[in-house]
Amino acid sequence: MPFVDLHSGDDYASIYYITNTPLGNVGGFDPKKPTIIMLHPTYMDSKWLDNQFGDPRLDKNYNLIAFDMRVSGDSTCRPNGKHDSWVEAADLAFCHMSLELPPCHVLACESISVNCALRFAILFPDMCLSLTLINVPAPTELGWVFTALDEVTQALCYAEDLESFEHAAMEAVRFTVGSDCDTDLQDDLIAYWEVNMAPTRRVRAVEQMNVIMNRVPLKPYMLKHITQPVLIIQGERNETCPVKFAERLVADLVNAKNGAVLYTVKGGTGALSIIPGTASIANQVFAKFVSRFKYDDVNMEPVSIPTEERMAEALAKLSELMADSSITSRNPMSSLSFSCLSADAVKGQTESLALYRKGQSTAFTPVGPDGVPIRRFSERKKEHWFQGERDGISYAGASFLPLKLGKHDLEHEKQLPLPVSDPISTDVQQGRLRRATISPSSIDKQVIKGSMAKVVGSNSNPASLQRLLNK
Template identity: 45%
Template sequence: MPYIDFVSKDDRISLWYVTNTRHGGTGDFELAKPVVVMLHPLFLDSTWLATQFEDPRLYTRFNLIAFDMRSAGRSTARPSGAHDTWVDAADLAFAIQALGLPSAHFFAVENISVNAALRIAALFPELCSSLTLINVPPPTELEWVFEMYGELLNMWCHPQDLDEFDHALLELTNCLLGKVLPLDSTPELQDELVAFWSLTYPPWRRSRVYEVMHCVLNRTPLSDRVLACVTQPTLIIQSDKTDINPIKYAERLSKQLVNVEGKARVHVIKGSPEYVTLVPTCASIVNRVFAEFLSRQTNLYIPVTLQMISPTERRERAQEALEKLADLMEDPSIAERDPASALSFSCVTPEVLQSQSDVLSRQALNEREAFSPLGMDGRPCRRFSERYNDHWFQAEKEDAPHSYQLNKEEKLKALENLVTRTEYLSTSAKDANGEYLSAQEPVSSEVARTGRLRRSTISKHVVEKATIGGAGFAPTTVIANTIHMTKMFNYK
């Protein structure tokens, strides 16, 4: 199986990877082709890179390999509050070294992948020949995005019923797909996304959702010293119809990469949403621009040689990277950590570490007993696009208790206001010093800290696994055991 395992005193991780070879391994790589490492979009996994793996402009010219990041897809890891994108970068470096891959061209899509690629280029430059960054995020999340993810996190992981769970995922797809491509953003694509999230990140696996959100919401900006370490040729591809990652931050990053060979170039994809690599027409443009960028690299046609290095050599190289990271972070204690563990590369502060560890412990408690949006066959109960045609979800409004309706409607309306920003962006928020912040500007470290403490105290507001309700539908009692499940519907 295409897994690669790393075990240390404080960490245990199994990374899943897939290649474009017949048997899915690296042993079948063609030595005359360069290697491209692909990192998947936010909240998804390597299966959503099919538009790249199936493009003949890429799979016929390059050896392609894609990894599922920690807490994503088929990769498994022990939950840790120390997880940040420095740890993701170390995971990738360890995996590339263990597989004996040569210096590769990185294709990183969106938030976590982009941050991990920049960090691996700074700490392990010999493993990276070039960088292609898709939708560069701001240094920290924008104010409205920060608040939106906080609301989505609560509804996603602790829904009152199936409708509320579906609504949270609907708002997420509206943000990431947008409404600018009605022909390409078909209901089928939305159905696939919601089904994937229902299977991969259901409420009974909420600790994985929280761990991903920690990497997104609690990240710290890269310093100029770190960015100065990036010297590889860099291409930035940015969507022009994404409000989550505005173009100005891509242009700002291109100027901060002062030591990049030939300067970093920004290519804008017109009319594209955040998930630019999922929409076929936009993905085709991305693949063309990426292939043209690689064709201009002087080291592209150097024959590939797989060089297996011993565990001792990998440990020595990891120790060098830790010493470099300690110098960049101005924290000598980092160099004294265990080089065999990817968690040793974590740069979260002790306060953030404690907060994230507490949240993960709280969310992992009895999470297997949480509400499940899946049926007895382990598949989604219904197609998302057909949810309004399901007759037993179409009871009259007065059939449900008034307080139940009001509570749910208020939360859904508040979330819609955050996502659409029709009201939120017309106002301003104050930080801890009483200064006004634009909702379209990155949050400060103080605001992020306050939000982190607020998120860590969110309490579970529903009885787990007990209700499957719809609009105007009375709560349903579900009694489950290891043999059968009995459903009792109490109609008015």
């Protein structure tokens, strides 16, 4: 399989990638065609870009390449508390230069990829022809999304049985894709998470969660450095990434060539790129956007500057943006040198990684000995009379009710609206890092043994108990 190995004194990562060439590597690229870099959605990998790789509007006219981020899919890395979206952008630049790619169009899907792509365009404009962002998130996560991600990720990481894992995964489907997720897609997502986000791999899961939830928002003066053409494709009904934040980003991209463009997908909810219907719409808009690009205006040759020199230039630019002169003295050949997290955030993330690593090797795994999920979520047995349904509410089974009440009418299909909240503050982020030092498995569970009389006698007032018995 094709990998790009990134190694330095303090870091190691092996980045997996796929292409649309017969042999799956960049050697088969047509030099006459422009190249598109695709970045996968959050908590997924490049395999979830089939709707883009299988679209002839893109496959026939462009060289396509997609990378698994360092804690996703088939990529591997050494866990590190310094990991943030600036590190992801540096990874992408190292891969770009290692594979000697020409300047590329970048298509970023959902939160983690959008944050990486924006930083990549700021630091490495010579590698980025244009920027297309699908579902722009808030600068920091909305309050309810922050809480939901935190709780669901912890529930997945510390699930002790298949039902607990599936319940947490179903909650993740709701705010990742939407309440009306197709059954087959729901099964595929949960099966993927059972393999890639199992409790036995929870360090990777929590590291990716840290990147998303502890991100430092980009300031307007930083966004002014983006001069490439920008297209934003936003779901009209996306509750985790409301349209207003895409509109705000359009307003902040004052130097984008010809002005940033916002396209709203009518009825679109979450994860536009993996739902076949909305993915086709997004692909069409993206294909039209990049087809209008004028290649005569730019140098289409790969970056000719030595890698160390080019990365040193990027560090100098980052130092200027962050107003931190110490950044320029860091090792330019390490992606971790681009981290912009505070010392407290790095400490908190390092401690959380160490905590989640405890007991990981002996944790529950939701897959069989062959590494394949034991069952499809939709095929689970519904033997209990009180079942949790798609809207998150439980209903009594039909066999316990009169016939006229046993059938769920249109009211059953109505979905509860998700809560509305504002982006979180830095104080909330730091509070979560402090809470991460305690895991569910670290709580002592006291069990009182002995006869009932002894238990009652040790926990009750004898006089009051005698009065109760005499009544």
